Amino acid sequence: GEDVEQSLFLSVREGDSSVINCTYTDSSSTYLYWYKQEPGAGLQLLTYIFSNMDMKQDQRLTVLLNKKDKHLSLRIADTQTGDSAIYFCAETPGGGADGLTFGKGTHLIIQP
């Protein structure tokens, strides 16, 4: 079945860039997503990328996709304390019409 893998923790210093990595196994993935979950809150859609794209940038966020290696990354520039959260990578094969397969989430810890 489909599998999405992420590191469980990432620690960075405030002001540095954070790079959260994700690998997936489903070669039919068409859309890949990044969600943010803050304590006590629901998942917030950060960004998504179509599988025929290599990169997508949105303000401080940069998504890189290596489809050959099935590797997705999320770079957060100038990391702030408000970026502390769990970041979930997710994919769907069905053009967005299907439910998502999630990784276990990466807990981003910000050091002062």
Add this chain to the structure above:
Amino acid sequence: GAVVSQHPSRVICKSGTSVKIECRSLDFQATTMFWYRQFPKQSLMLMATSNEGSKATYEQGVEKDKFLINHASLTLSTLTVTSAHPEDSSFYICSARDGTRLREQYFGPGTRLTVT
């Protein structure tokens, strides 16, 4: 925009009873809603997909008679956990797909169910 609410946020029920969880899209019409389950320190697992006006599609291993899903309108889907048991205790999260932005799913805040 794109706000999804869930009610209740927390519920405690006794074993053998049924519990209904509501999921509402507040500012858009959701042609499709999804129900997920999240165990502690685990990822979200898709349980079922519901399209307005039709029967839900359940993922393998999810009992459709135990987890009843109704999607009667474009803004409301309900999940009823029937004859709940302690192993049903979990965090249930819904998401809704905006009919005009088909690639985006918006998630509710989740419902913590505890079965005693």
